[in-house]
Amino acid sequence: MKKLTKQQKSNLITLAMVVCFYLICEIFIRTGLMSSHLKGLLVPLTYYAIAAVGLNLCVGILGELSLGHAGFMCIGAFSSSIFSVMTRDALPTVPRFILAFIIGVAMTALLGFLIGIPVLRLNGDYLAIVTLAFGEIIKNILNAVYMGVDDKGLHLSLKDAASMGLDASTGKKIINGAMGITGTPSDSNFTIAIIILLVSLIIVQNLVQSRDGRAIMSIRDNRIAAESTGINVTKYKMLAFTISAAIAGAAGVLFSHNISTLTAQGIYFGYNASIMLLVYVVLGGIGNIRGSVIAAMILYVLPELLRGMDKYRMLIYSIVLIVMMLFNWSPKAIEFRQNHLSKFSKRFRKEAAR
């Protein structure tokens, strides 16, 4: 077997952790040891992990703060959901979901690209503010749109359902304004979500450890030096931003195919959601892909599990946030971790050699 580099090993560990997590959950489900409440959290937890991985590509690897990723999830959710609702009776489940997934991701990538053209001319705070605005614009437009289909074709309106002029007998409402899309088939499940998480991890990790990833990180570290070393700054910023948006879109597809009624509400797609994703990324470690997955999983499940504690829920949640921040960012904690981990792996190697 070829010798693996440290990076490759670390990648494999991340993937193995996700697979182990999946197997453990499956065992608990099969043996009936998992409550139905917890079971219902598995898919959301996975798609938030996917979105966090996508956002980390933008924030950690490219080094540009985006507050619009919930908006990208929204695009993925709506575009795939529209397709699924329209073809609900015409296509069997598997090809329908695959097509819906491709459409959702492609639409988000396209919009990410288009938004990236003006937005990536900005840096730092300005970029954060503009992406925040775009996220809100996407959410608000989708809140106002009415869309229906009948035998004459597609009807759109920004006023109300009646002004679409749908044929009374053959017409079918797809987006009903702020009421959103009802009747999206629940095609996603935990297994599919985990597969998509693994694929996005592989994409991001392989990209980071390549010529393109190095170019992206060189822009983050020193833009002027990158330019004069022959790196096409605009191209690589666009590449990273588009892939990052597309992965968030994939999370959106899973989102919409996991619930029956999809609405563009602030709690799912507004700036709060974007900031929640950013919290996953920051607390997992900026630029640390594995950390994003772990942080997203813990921080999504925790408030749900603490529901029983009622008043103290947010108090405990905030304490956990602070502890995670210290664990990941305090120099002392990092030193402590490094010392102990290196001791552990040294001992492990010695024993393996014996």
Place this chain on the structure above:
Amino acid sequence: MSLLEVNDLNISFGGLHAVHNFNISIERGDLYGLIGPNGAGKTTVFNLLTGVYSPDEGRIILDGRDITNLKPIDKNKAGIARTFQNIRLFKDLSVKDNVKVGLHNIYPYSALSAILRTPAYHKAEKQMDERAMELLEVFDLAGEADTMSSNLPYGKQRKLEIARALATNPKLLLLDEPAAGMNPNETAELMDTIRFIRENFNITILLIEHDMKLVSGICERLTVLNFGQILAKGDTKEVLSNPEVIKAYIGED
């Protein structure tokens, strides 16, 4: 024909005429020095040559090609690489990866083959690794290939910047105060390295420097700038004994 031909370059920032009618002609294989007191416009000349600024007037011709108004990335592709006065490394990348960024355009493959890990990816990465290690060997950095570049000592960071610039395979290498902040031993070592790369990489070097030992030790020809204008140019020895130059540097008695 000379490698670099600069004619009447001018740039002003507001009311400040930072570079005034700058001319230089560098032959292939030259080791050319650009000196002058602080604020004379030396780094501005570098920024003009590498496309950070575009000149108000004048022409820059590299190897017979007009590159006056190209962007930094295209100037690099045309064959100019540089280092910076205040070190600009990619600090969160390893030493080897810094050099591999320099090799970016030399061993290309698509993003898709990176994601799918195709044979093209493995082949190009292997070539990059080998080339990067070769370059690091020259600068005595091979032992630190996996170190984070921000953890290198100062002198080695300077060397790494030169290695990264060389990786882009330039015709002309611009060094902006390569010996700044180095002790005499490090400077002596740097002089050997600069001589070595000039001979082994078939390259032309233009450098800005304040360390007169280094300048008189390795530069064959000099141009002296003062207040954005050329004060003197010619052979190193002649220029350094020119009373005008001594006056500008040390002042009148």
